[in-house]
Ligand SMILES: Nc1ncnc2c1ncn2[C@@H]1O[C@H](COP(=O)(O)OP(=O)(O)OP(=O)(O)O)[C@@H](O)[C@H]1O
């Protein structure tokens with residue numbers, strides 16, 4: 001299988017230089033090569049969806065970015081500089097925050113306490129509850145979160161979507177530049193999914209870079225600006241969402257490749273012998289692009 | 291694109307809008323907290339009130355007289371203090387079964403230093419507390435660093451410390467406590483005027499501190515409960531403590547001409563100081579916040595950068611040190627330390643007290659004041675049953691029943707919370 005990325009060619013994605021660039025990073029666990037020479041470009045103000053089948057290596061890739069499992073080789077370029085991220089603290093210091101699928105909230109604490117957990121504000125040695133509460137309310141209001149009755153509600157009493165919201169707000173409270181979300185809508189119903197996706201969109205609109213892992217292609221196409229596809233540990237494509245259709249993405253995930261044909265991006269059908277046939281060539285409107 | 295996000299936002303109220311909150315809202319707040327699995331101390335307080343009414347009705351003479359009342363409070367103090375220490379360990383989802391004999395061993399050290407070696411009382415108490423801290427350090431290291439379950443470590447501690455106490459004191463031996471100061475804690479009372487002064491200071495301080503909080507929150511535009519709620523709380527405190535102070539200020543000597551016994555027992559302000567200290571520690575400091583976090587979700591705490599092992603270790607050290615303080619009370623109560631000091635039902639009553647007061651055995655939920663409420667329930671049952679001439683057998687069974695009830699309330703409230711998706 002030949003892998004190739006097309007984002008660098010004829011269509012300029014944006015004038016902005018990337019926030020994060022991974023250049024042919026690899027990772028293996030023992031004899032298992034999980035990531036092979038993966039390239040990834042993440043820009044500020046854009047939602048980059050990371051998709052791929054189960055076991056494709058998505059979680060491993062973000063764990064590498066977050067410093068939990070450092071990459072074996074390849075370059076980690078952040079804001080134009082090659083950096084070495086070997087533990088989560090270093091990633092946090094760069095402004096990288098991860099919202100894990102198992103949310104890591106304390107049910108017995110309220111929203112403010114969860115948002116500030118581990119980074120509490122103090123005044124003369126005691127917890128500065130008022131400052132924390134003010135800033136928590138500001139942050140939530142800034143994200144246009146209006147679903148929680150009180151920031152002093154215990155997290156235990158929140159719905160799944162609200163909990164996800166708190167987890168995301170926790171990630172953006174700290175001047176983060178890159179927020180990584182691992183399947184934020186996996187356990188949510190329709191309304192709550194919409195609510196969380198809207199929040200994800202808002203993060204990018206506020207100028208943050210967002211990496212979103214999801215198995216739901218409708219969600220991906222609804223919010224993502226860029227789509228990066230992993231297939232068996234290789235990055236098979238990184239395309240702009242507006243250039244591809246649902247079918248294209250699904251075919252990429254299941255092993256199709258991206259080719260350029262008559263000036264247009266075309267995805268081969270992995271199930272068709274010979275390949276190279278266009279699956280869906282209709283250009284797609286973008287309803288949510290700024 | 292297959293789907294577009296609508297920009298219409300159907301959600302409800304703004305987070306920043308300060309809602310008016312009166313007594314009604316306070317009640318609705320409480321109801322929603324109960325739904326979320328947090329019943330708080332209300333069941334225990336109601337239970338305590340019910341017990342007081344029942345025993346007062348059944349034994350109007352003996353139960354309600356102020357001598358018995360003072361006695362009950364004094365007797366409950368050691369168990370309450372041990373329970374306060376246990377709250378720290380229970381909060382992180384662990385247990386300390388050795389706290390009773392930690393109190394015993396620490397009390398023995400007090401006796402050895404102050405009686406046998408004639409050091410001043412305060413050196414004795416320092417050595418006593420240090421003994422507790424060392425025991426807690428060992429338990430904490432074994433649990434938090436080595437990773438042995440606390441149940442096993444402290445069960446071993448229970449046995450080993452019992453042996454150690456026997457070894458220090460000797461079969462059938464006793465160490466007398468002679469320091470007047472130490473003996474006064476459990477035996478003497480504050481002068482009546484000082485009791486009332488303390489009462490006024492306490493109420494004014496409580497009212498001032500809570501009012502300042504209210505005013506600051508108001509001025510910064512945050513949601514506050516209404517002044518009515520504040521006033522109601524202060525009034526409740528004032529009446530409740532006022533009645534207690536009045537009751538304890540009555541002459542309770544059978545022969546007042548010979549010896550006068552009146553005023554607040556010294557141990558009560560001692561327990562109250564500990565209550566304020568530990569409540570501040572848990573509610574207002576980084577350490578306290580992290581204790582709750584570790585108890586609520588240790589993995590979340592770890593990811594938030596909290597040193598979970600360190601918090602665990604500190605909780606065990608605190609628990610044992612506080613148990614040592616209870617050792618001082620136990621020794622002061624009977625003027626001596628014996629191989630059974632801190633044994634018997636001491637520890638089980640203390641665990642029971644914390645749980646009855648509303649501290650969860652599952653971790654993450656509990657307050658120092660729970661120890662007082664639960665400790666009083668346990669003491670009232672023992673005292674009232676005794677006055678009804680019920681045998682020890684009945685007292686044990688009833689106390690066991692009350693404990694089971696409290697643990698049941700805790701477990702059920704958690705199940706409800708889980709069922710409504712609010713785990
Ligand atoms: N710690 C590890 N040790 C050995 N193998 C691992 C480890 N972590 C992941 N793997 C392997 O790496 C591969 C990629 O796993 P990864 O979790 O990154 O996939 P994923 O794309 O996140 O899948 P999913 O969609 O199911 O979450 C899998 O085959 C997995 O078994």
Ligand SMILES: [Mg+2]
Pocket residue numbers: 058059060
């Ligand atoms: Mg995964």
